[in-house]
Amino acid sequence: KNQVEQSPQSLIILEGKNCTLQCNYTVSPFSNLRWYKQDTGRGPVSLTIMTFSENTKSNGRYTATLDADTKQSSLHITASQLSDSASYICVVRGQTGANNLFFGTGTRLTVIP
């Protein structure tokens, strides 16, 4: 069964600190994995995409990693800011099927001053 699991479910950190969010998936065959950021009351917005051949990719203070062998991805946030408070959703796209997107339930991050 194709599944995407994220941990932790929620996280509270102090402003300026780093944190790492995890995404494990069983989707196979795998096409790509995206991390989305969803601010409260808004729609999700893509932060980064990881394909099979990519191990790490950075977007500003966000760095995503992918281990396609163990089917694990992480999103590392450096020097957190209050504006990083949001839900972070891991979405895995399979290679087959018309609707081949599988969503994690997200990690709710709260950055406090």
Place this chain on the structure above:
Amino acid sequence: GAGVSQSPSNKVTEKGKDVELRCDPISGHTALYWYRQSLGQGLEFLIYFQGNSAPDKSGLPSDRFSAERTGGSVSTLTIQRTQQEDSAVYLCASSPTQGAAGELFFGEGSRLTVL
């Protein structure tokens, strides 16, 4: 507009009434998705349109839910005889391609409250 537009942004209705939610995707995007997000929960897939192909309706929770996409552009999600458990944010997303890399572009959502 530049992004996905959804309307209404908020809808309060009485139990048993019908509601229609509208989604204007980004021009030229062939794929359109509807998702439901209950408070504090993840996104629940409802329905997927891709070009002129038959829609994937496998996520619709009951026959009270239906959706159409006219002319390959605007989509309407209809909920008949609303129930309190239908209360949620309904998110629409479009994508430029069904292909491997297609990013989803989400609207701001329609918040539905059934009293």
